[in-house]
Amino acid sequence: QKEVEQNSGPLSVPEGAIASLNCTYSDRGSQSFFWYRQYSGKSPELIMFIYSNGDKEDGRFTAQLNKASQYVSLLIRDSQPSDSATYLCAVNYAGGTSYGKLTFGQGTILTVHP
Amino acid sequence: ETGVTQSPTHLIKTRGQQVTLRCSSQSGHNTVSWYQQALGQGPQFIFQYYREEENGRGNFPPRFSGLQFPNYSSELNVNALELDDSALYLCASSLLETTDTQYFGPGTRLTVL
Numbered sequence: 001q002k003e004v005e006q007n008s009g010p011l012s013v014p015e016g017a018i019a020s021l022n023c024t025y026s027d028r029g030s031q032s033f034f035w036y037r038q039y040s041g042k043s044p045e046l047i048m049f050i051y052s053n054g055d056k057e058d059g060r061f062t063a064q065l066n067k068a069s070q071y072v073s074l075l076i077r078d079s080q081p082s083d084s085a086t087y088l089c090a091v092n093y094a095g096g097t098s099y100g101k102l103t104f105g106q107g108t109i110l111t112v113h114p
Numbered sequence: 115e116t117g118v119t120q121s122p123t124h125l126i127k128t129r130g131q132q133v134t135l136r137c138s139s140q141s142g143h144n145t146v147s148w149y150q151q152a153l154g155q156g157p158q159f160i161f162q163y164y165r166e167e168e169n170g171r172g173n174f175p176p177r178f179s180g181l182q183f184p185n186y187s188s189e190l191n192v193n194a195l196e197l198d199d200s201a202l203y204l205c206a207s208s209l210l211e212t213t214d215t216q217y218f219g220p221g222t223r224l225t226v227l
Contacts, residue, residue, distance in 0.1 A: 034216075043218040043219060043220050043221045044204070045218070100162060101172070102147070107156050
């Protein structure tokens with residue numbers, strides 16, 4: 001059973017702080033990693049994807065991937081109240097017939113308070 | 115906006131009934147994946163359609179079935195509805211040959227009474 005685990009929330013940070021969201025996965029064959037943001041009552045919105053070990057930055061967001069340790073994280077710098085949402089980590093065990101089929105974690109609720 | 119549309123937005127059915135949900139993929143995308151998201155959980159993969167053929171299936175019973183049409187739009191059909199089928203149903207489109215990045219539609223909220 002391929003699993004994706006996220007740190008249980010809710011996570012609460014003050015406005016302007018760095019929010020750190022973590023995710024671990026069970027299958028070493030995983031090749032693609034995604035972070036989605038989901039506001040209450042809405043559908044998931046893609047924030048970032050990462051394929052290679054290391055950091056990938058996009059504006060206030062940084063995704064970090066460590067395949068040896070099987071974890072991926074998302075850092076949100078200068079957190080804003082509008083960042084308050086559920087953050088979903090998703091993994092694609094690409095290859096063969098499993099290509100493009102995402103396995104999601106349960107999500108971490110982030111609250112940014114003024 | 116991702117360009118992926120779904121209908122209807124909300125739906126209320128009773129146990130034992132059948133339901134059809136619809137999805138139009140983003141322009142240029144040939145692959146549609148369907149997910150079920152129960153309250154407080156992450157989405158769970160139901161199945162994927164690529165060029166009108168099923169391209170893999172998650173751990174869902176046969177009463178969950180689908181179709182993809184030549185214009186790459188898709189349907190999800192659920193027969194013999196159960197209370198536990200109450201969830202947000204999401205479709206996501208992608209272009210399978212070039213990327214595994216998937217973009218979600220707004221979802222259909224299904225309530226089974």
